[in-house]
Amino acid sequence: MTRARCIALIAHDQKKDDMADFAGRHQAQLTGVRIVATGTTGGRIKDACPDLDVTRLKSGPLGGDQQIGALIATGEVDMLIFLVDPLTSMPHDVDVKALMRLATVYDIPMALNLATAEILLASALG
Ligand SMILES: O=C(CO)COP(=O)(O)O
Numbered sequence: 815m816t817r818a819r820c821i822a823l824i825a826h827d828q829k830k831d832d833m834a835d836f837a838g839r840h841q842a843q844l845t846g847v848r849i850v851a852t853g854t855t856g857g858r859i860k861d862a863c864p865d866l867d868v869t870r871l872k873s874g875p876l877g878g879d880q881q882i883g884a885l886i887a888t889g890e891v892d893m894l895i896f897l898v899d900p901l902t903s904m905p906h907d908v909d910v911k912a913l914m915r916l917a918t919v920y921d922i923p924m925a926l927n928l929a930t931a932e933i934l935l936a937s938a939l940g
Pocket residue numbers: 824825826827851852853854855856872873874875878879906910
């Protein structure tokens with residue numbers, strides 16, 4: 815896999831601790847990579863790793879998933895790591911599905927759980 819220049823990071827509420835921990839453990843690999851994130855997730859990553867280049871978009875339920883979908887459609891995102899919570903129903907479930915659909919349409923490497931996120935990051939950023 816070619817080295818990712820821009821990674822989208824998103825986590826549902828029950829997975830935000832996992833995402834902050836993931837970013838912290840991989841801080842060295844993520845340095846120099848542009849990170850785009852939904853609002854609250856991006857805030858948690860910034861708190862954990864203040865030196866990372868994080869662009870915070872809208873919160874997921876307010877359009878953040880759609881913003882990331884648009885960035886995928888315009889070719890600006892190389893990889894999506896989206897730690898989803900499959901045990902909680904969400905008002906913006908259609909936005910979540912639309913984002914996964916676009917990541918599939920544009921053939922973006924996409925991890926939906928921590929185990930796959932570890933493999934993707936190791937593969938793309940070594
Ligand atoms: O809801 C989300 C993704 O669907 C995540 O949004 P936040 O990072 O703003 O909580």
